Amino acid sequence: TDNFKELNTNPGKLTEAGAREMPFMFSRAQSAAAMDRSFYQTVQNLGADLYAQYYALSVTSFQTDRYVLTPDWQRRFWTVVYANTAPQLKAIIENAAPASGEQALANILWVYAFHRLTDHFGPVPYFQAADPVEQIPYDNQEAIYDDFFKRLDQAVADLKALGSGTQVFQGFDLMYNGDVNNWILFANTLRLRLALRIAQVSPDRAQQEAEAAVASGVLTNNGQNASLAKSLKGNDTHGLAQTAAWNEFAMSSTIASYLKGYNDPRLGRYFQPDVTNGQYNSLRNGLPPSALNNPRNNSSQNSNIGTYWVTWSASSSAWTPNLEARQHVMSAAEAWFLRAEGALNGWNMGAAAQECYEQGITASLTQWGADETAIRAYLTSTALPAAPGDTENSPAVAATPIAWAADESTRREQIGVQKWLALFPDGMEAWAEFRRTGFPKMYPVVQSDNADLPSGTFIKRLPFPIVEENNNAGELAKGRALLGGPDNAATSLWWDVNE
Amino acid sequence: QENREISGTVKDAATGTPLTGVSVRVNGKSQATATDASGRFALQAAQGDVLVFSYLGYRTQEITVGTSASYTVGLQPAEAEELGEVVVTALGIERKTRSLSYATQQLSADQLDEVRDNSGNIMNSLSGKVAGAVITPAATGPGGAARVVLRGNRSISGNNNALIVVDGVPIDNSSNPQANSTFNSYGGSDGAANLNPDDIESVNVLKGATAAALYGSRAANGAIVITTKRGKEGKLAIDYNGGVSIDQPNLLMDFQNTYGRGNGGEAGATAGESWGAPATTYPDNVRSVFRTAATVNNSVNLSGGTENMQGYASYTNNHNAGILPGNDLDRNTLNLRVNNTFFSKLTTDAKITYLNQKISNKPRLGDTGTPMGIYIMPRDMSEAELRDFEGTDPVTGEPTRKYWTTSSIFDNPYWDLNRTSVNEERNRVTLLGSASYQLTDWLRVLARYSFDRYDDKETGRYYNGTVSLGSVQPGGQYYETYNVRSERNIDVLISGDNKLSGDLSLTYNLGGSVLNRKSNSLQNMANGLSIPNQFNLSFATTPAFNNVSIIERELQSIYGSAQLNFRDYLYLDVSARNDWSSTLPSPHSYFYPSVGLSAVLSDALSLPEWVSFGKVRASYTEVGNDAAPYLLDQLYNFSLGAGQGFVSRDLTRAISNLKPENTQAYEVGLDWRFFNNRLGIEATFYKTNTINQLLYIGLPLASGYSQQYINAGNIENKGIELQLNGTPIRGERFSWTTYINFSRNVNEIIKLSDQSNRADLSTSTRLASVVAVEGGSYGDLYGYAWEKDANGNHLVNDAGLPIVKANTKIGNFNPDFLLGWGNTLSYGQFSLSFLIDGRVGGEMVSGTDSFLGAYGLGDYTAQYRDGGLILPGVKADGTPNTTAIDAQKFWTAVSQNGRDAWGEFFTYSTTNFRLREASLGYEFPLNGGAFKRAQVSLTGRNLFFLYRGKSTLDIPGMQRRTIPIDPEAALGIGNYQGVEAGLLPSVRSFGLNVKLSF
Known part of the structure; x- marks a missing residue:
């Protein structure tokens, strides 16, 4: 029995995760947190991307566009964050040297992963996440946000202390390849995003965090945009591209109304003409199965997303996904729009609201290839959203102008619309901000098959995964109590107080 | 004279x-x-x-x-014998049945090699013939594995299958991979599927832990002990056994044949569902995809020898065709065996078996598998339209996928059949050598070496554009998986036999063994082919290697047993064993004993004349068990990905203080025969408790682990096995023998752990979770059920649809009773045999049915197409539901698009009775000539159901539906049972069998 210990060691696995493994763990967490290919469709594309009304479903195979929920997919979101992201980050945070760059990056990514989760569910297990215990309590969103800000503040301070030019996780960081300066900008923009999220419920804290973030430096130009490397290796491919190749969704009439009405240069970038008629066609969210019988609502007669993600081959009648295209994570345009809203709130955002707004538009249009002339024309355009021309004969979805308006409420709406357009294709952030601000105006879903969400209402959150009833039942009950409403899709989150 | x-x-x-x-x-x-x-x-x-x-x-x-x-x-037959019947028990030791303190059941070759199962797996031939054996075939076509559970399930994270022993040595019967969810899967073959029925002399089933105590831990679930043929002294004899059978789907679901493609009652040309307008339908379109397949078996064996040397050689070719086009199994088995006696004291036995088995186009099961792709075609899909499954890319000349609707989940089934394939080839060599030396006339020493190795090569090919696998990258996907598995067993056994006095004798065995098991599975993956559809690793866009699994373990054992025999009617048995397993933490050791008593009352007492034989017996056994390897350390996995790849913590939490699990089994039984042995009854009552069990319990998702191992629990199985056999008619020309097997097993999870009162047998929650819950029984099915108010009324929401409650018990996959009734009638040269068997109780959640509901295909979906369905129930405020809905609303709601259906609405009782086997044989009267024997028989298997279970939920206004798939089939043979999706139909076989001897 002397050789038993050796015999019982699996040579195909690692039995410890130390400094050597840390960079690999960071890569794993990065790919997971932004929704890797395995999870993109069910966790994001068939959820938040539809709720943000970037796309609408053109097939009957899924019912989520009519607000029917698939409990297993809620579980999958938790798997993304708690199993694929958090243990890796926790190992780095616990094992890396205090105040190190590795620890800072892990903390920033931790906030990025968890803010998307809590903004879907509300209270979630947070402070004990990734601990090997039998029951894990839920934490309220306010406390979680408080921790977000603290972590980001500390991480930025630690990164700044490293000095410019320092590389962290070089060769492993899939976003900035270890460039500390960009990470600082990313962390601050994330902090700014989170600050605005709580602007209605916690205005003082929001101002304090937003001003600190801007003062410390946020994303300002497209060269600093965050995006994630994707690879055919291990099928770590672009989830949205893959999902688009399956062609089960197409342009939503909501975004069509804005893009077409505005003559927006991004229309031809975000989407492409349908393969049957060569038109930019759209359909409404939440169409009942009988309406989907109408050929005009089929995938082939509506616009798939742009050629950045998928290309159509007429000869093989198939979509080819650009599986190794970098995945968008965060852009400078968003930072400008966040600053614009902050400036309207009277915060010190380093620039006036209008400047921020126009910088945001400029950044986004530039990002998607518009030239200066087109941008100038756009900034002063009087175009308004148009009727998208769908089977429901939908009128224009709103009357929001592009050019900077005179009154504050229109300005807020403009910022909301333009930020939503610039956030594309990040449906998760877009849905969160739609819930907080009510912008942009959207069509109600044609039919809701969710009894908790009567016709005319919009989905507010996702219920907790059912599996929590089995393995964390006591804490789940307390977590539900923190919600302030039933554990269904109609209960508003803590920061969602507009109505 | x-x-x-x-x-x-x-x-x-x-x-x-x-x-x-x-x-x-x-x-x-x-x-x-x-x-x-x-x-x-x-x-x-x-x-x-x-x-x-x-x-x-x-x-x-x-x-x-x-x-x-x-x-x-x-x-x-020996079961009618009073003295001398012997059976082969543990370690190949022959024992008189009368002396056994535990239950065994013996089957002869004729009971197994005549009527064959389309799977080619001999374990399926045990169905109904062995009291207490629950045989569940994986519905994966020829070569499919079979789950054989004796006396109930006892292990949550481990194996519940009986051990298979050939000529005294356990063989590798592992069956990776097996389905553990309704997601798509290719079921692996198992070791039993490699056994050649034509080489089998007899099968003895040792049911309890008792019987197998000497085989060690792996036999805690009982053992199937197989003795193969050997050469016999005498002139060269040649036997030929040939059979051909026609296999076809036994059972297909009942479809509606009124409505075509579309939704909401309106036609929709590109719709996937059949919720459209009335249309021309094709009632046989599903059946047309399946084929009537021909299976051919040819076996020849030679045997002969002298007094000191006997030889046996056999060659068998099996060609089993599955009912899916292209799915075939070809198996060649070569067997050589030589027995020698030297100097009258040394006897040797050497055997080599070589097997080559190819399975082509293994069916992909599960909710996106090929059968499901067939079932869900619209009812107005013509055969011709379905066969139009591809086009050609005018630029590349490569096939392009065609499907009648847009789907990220399914392909045209003909695309699946023609443009995706998984083929498997196995080469297996089994060596057995033993030498036995008679030291004195009362002491014998036996040394034995066995080696069993197989090499599997599996290749997968998916054409560019394949959607149903979910992850085929541009150019297509190709992989080769090599699996090498070997098992080596060395044992030495000293056996003695001493007369202690005139009345008392003692036999004993003392032995030691070392068992090594290794397995290594390596996959070379080319997901993405630079030259499209060039299925070779050389064209890989991003070549990848993956060591899918590695297992290496060793078990060292010493054991002993002794039997005291008093006047040949009272026997006392004791045994003890100590194992050292590499999978356990130091000191790696565990010990387990057994004791048993057998009394032949008919000899000990003077009983009436009409009692031919009477015996009672009792035993107590403990069996220890080790665990899978590599559970002690927390593991971290590497996987390929962007950058340099990923490392992540394994989702299973390690258990550093792992303890061996322990089963305690009590058994009492009786064996009585009457009226000159024409009526026999054997009965066994048993109770087993498995404690300190190694089980998974779920951890909160937020822990980052999906589960952890703990040692805990007490799982109890108790039950009864009854075998009745009789010869009601025994005449010159006409005789009738019959047997009835009956068994019942009751399982209770007495205790799980202090941390958790629930353990999931699989992490899958689709349709239902398969669980062990404290106070419940093994294999409870939990899922969404229609919620009721305090008065027992079903609750309905404002839309008129059911309100459901998650995590509600909706069934259990184990049957309550098993019954088998076998008969042989012979008249002159004719003999007719048939076997009817059945199961009572148990439930299954049918994902196949939820798809039939979701897609508007089941016959039951034709009702209420135009509305008018007012579900009987009340709203939350207690007022009766008055909202009328239509069939589509109802079935799409409860089926949740099929995959994630609310389980209770698709739960069926698995009670069923069927004519399992029938054969009519004729023995030619021969007088001299070249042939010594000629027999032909017509056989049938799985002929028809006498009864099939119904849906468990009674929805007033709708009839109870009949289970649309074989109630005994399964996606795989692991512990994930009771939930299915996209099973192949079970197969009915008609055959012709010829036996010739020269």
Whole structure:
């Protein structure tokens, strides 16, 4: 029995995760947190991307566009964050040297992963996440946000202390390849995003965090945009591209109304003409199965997303996904729009609201290839959203102008619309901000098959995964109590107080 | 008197089957012979001589030679014997049945090799024939694995299958991979599927832990002990056994044949569903995809030898065709065996078996598998339209996928059949060598070496554009998986037999063994081919290697057993074993004993004449068990990905203080025969408790682990096994023998752990979770059920649809009772056998049915198409539901698009009775000539159902539906049972079998 210990060691696995493994763990967490290919469709594309009304479903195979929920997919979101992201980050945070760059990056990514989760569910297990215990309590969103800000503040301070030019996780960081300066900008923009999220419920804290973030430096130009490397290796491919190749969704009439009405240069970038008629066609969210019988609502007669993600081959009648295209994570345009809203709130955002707004538009249009002339024309355009021309004969979805308006409420709406357009294709952030601000105006879903969400209402959150009833039942009950409403899709989150 | 030639035939008196190798000698003289393959013998004898017929497992019989030159002798089977029946028990030790303190059940080759299952797996032939055996075939076509559970399930994270032992040595019967969710899967073959029925002499089922204590831990679930044929002294004999059978789907679901493609009652040309307008439908479109397949078996064996050396050689070719086009199994088995005796004290036995098995186009099961793709085609899909599954890319010339609707989940089934394939080839060598030396007339030493190795190569090909696998990258996907598995066992056994006094004798065995098991599975993956559809690793866009699994483990054991025999009617058995396993933490050791008592009352007491035999027995056994390897350390996994790849913590939390699990089994039984052995009854009552079990319990998702191992729990199985057999008619020309097997097992999870009262048998929650819950029983099914108010009324929401509650018990996959009724009627040269078997109780959640509901395909979806369905129930405020809905609303709501259906609405009772086997045989009367025996038989298997279970939920206004798939089939043979999706239909076979001996 002397050789038993050796015999019982699996040579195909690692039995410890130390400094050597840390960079690999960071890569794993990065790919997971932004929704890797395995999870993109069910966790994001068939959820938040539809709720943000970037796309609408053109097939009957899924019912989520009519607000029917698939409990297993809620579980999958938790798997993304708690199993694929958090243990890796926790190992780095616990094992890396205090105040190190590795620890800072892990903390920033931790906030990025968890803010998307809590903004879907509300209270979630947070402070004990990734601990090997039998029951894990839920934490309220306010406390979680408080921790977000603290972590980001500390991480930025630690990164700044490293000095410019320092590389962290070089060769492993899939976003900035270890460039500390960009990470600082990313962390601050994330902090700014989170600050605005709580602007209605916690205005003082929001101002304090937003001003600190801007003062410390946020994303300002497209060269600093965050995006994630994707690879055919291990099928770590672009989830949205893959999902688009399956062609089960197409342009939503909501975004069509804005893009077409505005003559927006991004229309031809975000989407492409349908393969049957060569038109930019759209359909409404939440169409009942009988309406989907109408050929005009089929995938082939509506616009798939742009050629950045998928290309159509007429000869093989198939979509080819650009599986190794970098995945968008965060852009400078968003930072400008966040600053614009902050400036309207009277915060010190380093620039006036209008400047921020126009910088945001400029950044986004530039990002998607518009030239200066087109941008100038756009900034002063009087175009308004148009009727998208769908089977429901939908009128224009709103009357929001592009050019900077005179009154504050229109300005807020403009910022909301333009930020939503610039956030594309990040449906998760877009849905969160739609819930907080009510912008942009959207069509109600044609039919809701969710009894908790009567016709005319919009989905507010996702219920907790059912599996929590089995393995964390006591804490789940307390977590539900923190919600302030039933554990269904109609209960508003803590920061969602507009109505 | 002068000698003259006396000839004749020896048959089994009960079945009329000719017996081969029966020793025939003239009492007191030197003439002796053995019967040939057709039971015939000839020797020189004189009138008045006494011929003695003796045969293993049969009562010795004598006849006196009269004036006739020809005799037909019927030997009484051993179960009717009072003294001498022997069975092969643990370690190949032959024991008299009367001395056993535990239950066994013996089957002869004839019961197994005549009517064959389309899977080619001999375990499926045990169905109904063994009291208490629950056989669940994986519905994966030819070569499919079979789950064999004796006396209930006892292990949550481990194996519940019986151990398979061939010629005294356990064989590798692993069956990776097996489905553990309804997601798509290719079921792996198992070791039992490699056994050649034609080489089998007999099968003995040792049911309890007791029987197998000497095989060690792996036999805690009982053992199937197989003895293969060996050469017999005498002239060269040649046997041929050939069979051909026609296999076709036994059972297809009932479809609606009124409505075509579309939704909401309106036609929709590109819709996937059949919720459209009335249309021209094609009632047989699903059946047309399946084929009527021909299965051919050919086997020839040679046997012969001298007194000191006997040889046996056999070659068998099996071609089993599945009902899915292209799905075939080809198996060639070569078997050589030589037995020698040297200096009258040393005997050796050497055997080599070589097997080559190819399975082509393994079916992909599950909710996106090929059968599901077939079932969900619209009802107005013509055969021609369905066959139009691809186009050609004018630029590249490569096939392009065509599908009638847009889907990220399914392909046209013909695309699946023609443009995706998984093929598997196995080469397996089993070596067995043993030498036994008689040290003194009471002491013998046996050394044995066995080696079993197989190499599997699996290749997968998916054309560019394939969607149903979910992850095929541009250019297509190709992979090769190599799996090498080997098992080496060395044991030494000393056996003695001493007479202690006139009344008391002692037999004993002392042994030691070392068992090594290794397995290595390596996959070379080319997901993405630079030259499209060039299925070779050389064209990989991003080549990847993956060591799918590695197993290496060793078990060292010492063991001993002793039996005290008092006057051949009272037997006391004790055994003890200590194992050291590499998978356990230091000191790696565990010990387990057993004790048993058997009393033959019919010898000990004077009983009435009509009692032929009577025995009672009792035993207590403990069996320890180790665990899978590599559980002690927390593991981290590497995987490829962007950058340099990923490392992540394994989702299973390690257990550093792992303890061996322990099963305690009590068993009492009786064995009585009456009326000159024409009526027999055997009964066993047992109770087993498995404690300190290694089980998974779920951890909160937020822990980052999906589960952790703990040692805990107490799982109890208790039950009864009854076997009745009788010979109601025993005449010159006509006889009828019959048997009935009955068993019942009751399982209770008495205790799980202090941390958790629930353990999931799989992490899958789709349709239902398969769980063990404290206070419940193993295999409870939990899922969404229609919620009721305090008064028991079903709750309905404002939309008129059911309100459901998650995590509600909706069934259990285990049957309550098993029944088998077998009959053999023989008349002259004809014999007719049939077996009816059935299961009562148990439930299954059918994902196949939820898709039939979701897509508007099941016959039941034709009701309420135009609305008018007011579900009987109340709203939350207690007022009756008045909202009318239509069928589509109802079925799409409860089926949740099929995959994630609310389980209760698709739960069925698995109670069923079927005509499992039937055969009609004719034995040609032969007098001389080239043939010694010629027999033909017509056989049928899985012929029809006498009864099939119904849906468990009664929805007033709708009839209860009948289960649309074989209630006994499964996606795989692991512990994930009771939930299915996209099973292949079970197969009905009609066959013709020919046996010839030269």
